[in-house]
Amino acid sequence: MTVAPVASSTAPGIAATTDLTKVHGSGDTEVVALDRVSITFREGEFTAIMGPSGCGKSTLMHCAAGLDAPTSGSVRIGTTELSTLGDRSLTQLRRDRIGFIFQAFNLLPTLTALENITLPLSIAGRRPDQEWLDRVVAMVGLTGRLGHRPAQLSGGQQQRVAVARALASQPEIIFGDEPTGNLDSRAGAEVLGFLRDSVRELGRTVVMVTHDPVAAGYADRVVFLADGRLVDEMTRPTPDRVLDLMKTLDPRAA
Numbered sequence: 679m680t681v682a683p684v685a686s687s688t689a690p691g692i693a694a695t696t697d698l699t700k701v702h703g704s705g706d707t708e709v710v711a712l713d714r715v716s717i718t719f720r721e722g723e724f725t726a727i728m729g730p731s732g733c734g735k736s737t738l739m740h741c742a743a744g745l746d747a748p749t750s751g752s753v754r755i756g757t758t759e760l761s762t763l764g765d766r767s768l769t770q771l772r773r774d775r776i777g778f779i780f781q782a783f784n785l786l787p788t789l790t791a792l793e794n795i796t797l798p799l800s801i802a803g804r805r806p807d808q809e810w811l812d813r814v815v816a817m818v819g820l821t822g823r824l825g826h827r828p829a830q831l832s833g834g835q836q837q838r839v840a841v842a843r844a845l846a847s848q849p850e851i852i853f854g855d856e857p858t859g860n861l862d863s864r865a866g867a868e869v870l871g872f873l874r875d876s877v878r879e880l881g882r883t884v885v886m887v888t889h890d891p892v893a894a895g896y897a898d899r900v901v902f903l904a905d906g907r908l909v910d911e912m913t914r915p916t917p918d919r920v921l922d923l924m925k926t927l928d929p930r931a932a
């Protein structure tokens with residue numbers, strides 16, 4: 679079995695795409711979802727990916743996280759070029775080095791919150807680092823609820839379990855696809871606060887796809903896609919500035 683090399687701390691970014699192109703379908707139904715996108719996600723940074731519906735946000739996240747294969751161009755996590763990996767090594771890389779948070783919480787209903795949080799580690803045959811786990815559980819405010827099953831938790835609490843699960847293995851990078859899409863604004867704000875805290879306090883790297891300028895306002899940097907291309911970037915975003923820029927990309931947002 680090929681074991682992916684550990685990321686070098688001198689790597690210029692924790693993840694990067696170079697000239698990433700993704701074409702969905704073929705012939706009459708061909709869609710160029712990404713057109714030569716080059717982007718670096720820097721260590722210890724919270725990046726939001728925004729842009730009008732259908733601009734390629736989810737496709738970019740899926741390719742950058744090794745969930746989907748590029749049509750051309752390259753993707754790396756740390757110093758590992760994903761195209762060099764077979765299916766098994768890619769699965770292993772996703773499991774060991776990446777954390778995922780999706781709009782649907784994707785928790786197993788028969789497992790407790792704690793069992794859900796530690797499941798990826800159990801599958802990998804790794805013991806949780808108890809001190810780290812305690813910190814993560816305390817940060818997301820689940821200390822008293824670890825024995826609850828998902829059905830006994832609110833939507834916001836279930837997503838907190840998913841955040842803790844993504845952090846539990848101390849992954850190099852966490853990818854979120856509309857992680858607050860199923861939450862009301864209060865629960866969403868809590869989850870976004872935890873993602874920001876995981877960057878500021880725990881030194882993690884987070885990349886999040888969102889259509890919500892308020893959510894993007896939690897990030898350190900927002901990158902904007904339009905028609906499959908990277909068209910702009912903003913540091914220290916505020917919801918108002920993000921909304922103004924979105925209006926220039928998508929008049930329907932005005």
Ligand SMILES: Nc1ncnc2c1ncn2[C@@H]1O[C@H](COP(=O)(O)OP(=O)(O)OP(=O)(O)O)[C@@H](O)[C@H]1O
Nearest residue numbers: 702703709711730731732733734735736737738889
């Ligand atoms: N599996 C697929 N087969 C064919 N076309 C696809 C597929 N997945 C995505 N597309 C197309 O690729 C383009 C980009 O889709 P993508 O889901 O990445 O956009 P998005 O910015 O995340 O959209 P939204 O904000 O609406 O979720 C769209 O035109 C979409 O219809």
